[in-house]
Amino acid sequence: MARVLVIFAHPAFERSRVNRALVAAARATEGVTVHDLYEAYPDYLIEVRDEQRLLESHDAVVLQHPFFWYSSPAIVKEWLDLVLTYRWAYGEDGTALRGKVLAQAISAGGPELAYKRGGLNHFSVRELLAPFEQTARLCGMGYAEAFTVHGAHHLDAAALVAESQRYQAWLGALRDGASPLWLPTP
Template identity: 45%
Template sequence: MPGDRKKILVLFAHPAQERSEVNKPLFTACLQHCDVTAIDLYREYPTFHINIDKEQQRLKEHDVLIFMFPLYWYSTPAILKQWQDLVLEYGFAYGADGHALKGKTFLCAATAGGSETAYQKEGYNHFSIRELLQPLEQTASLTGMNYLAPFVLFSSRNAVEEDRVNAHVEQFRHLLTALADNTLDIEAASSMPVLPANISDLINAHPHD
């Protein structure tokens, strides 16, 4: 029903948290949000032995799935791949009887050390962030989830010195609330290369179906 609050599951993956300047405050914002279940995968599974039944139940109980991570070699940290390989099973996430994720919303909240101009065809990395994350976009397609453009902080290595972290965290809080309130313009958010720095541009006045 329109107006029903959405439950958000955030899976946080950072293999070097002692050096994290952006992801840790983002994760703290998740822990403080009443509509969010925030899981630190490296803390929960230090030996990579994923509890498949537990993770599948979490997915069933939530409407929105967010992967939060620093971009490592143009992809996710290893534990998120392990999680996908084990949890998104045939018959659960895809296949003839695999409809558990159908209709849910999925996005990535990522940080990238390089600048936004570096992530384009003519740039240093030759591909955009959305292009590099296409395996996750196809995973969303296969499992019937609505894939949103990634929420990205570029030049994250300089974010503290340039005093950009607090504003980014605040925008992430707005994004979480809009997802929970069901007021985010999903169609617009799905069509962009990355979500805008000002999330208010994507928020509708009223909840939608």
């Protein structure tokens, strides 16, 4: 059973509906640890060695966040910039993440059909996530098919329950090594 680490980021959690439901579902899933970046680092002063140790003690890493300008909230970028260091995550002797799996769990305001050629957002979610997929590749990680919730502003209470259950199943598959991978583990 893989140990799954959810790195969660939402800069306005008090206003969140979708991620609030999803993060509660993650916390209730066996074998899943949730680490809330804005809660831990409201000042963005990330403790690099603590974060690296957390990553070292897990096998799969999920970046869970709302889609902001076709990417992540800023603290996720700061976290990647600081934590994935040369000679630890990549480069000479940089093997700490090798063989682990990276994945993303994203809520998007836009509907699924907006994320294609001819649609409002032109690119698919997978295309827009290319920098994350390539980060996984450089670090010798696999990259799992993303969990996406579309039309985030139009989900009623019943839909939020359904999406939470779907998220738990997706996390369970990651934990049990049954997730489809967009990029296989090398």
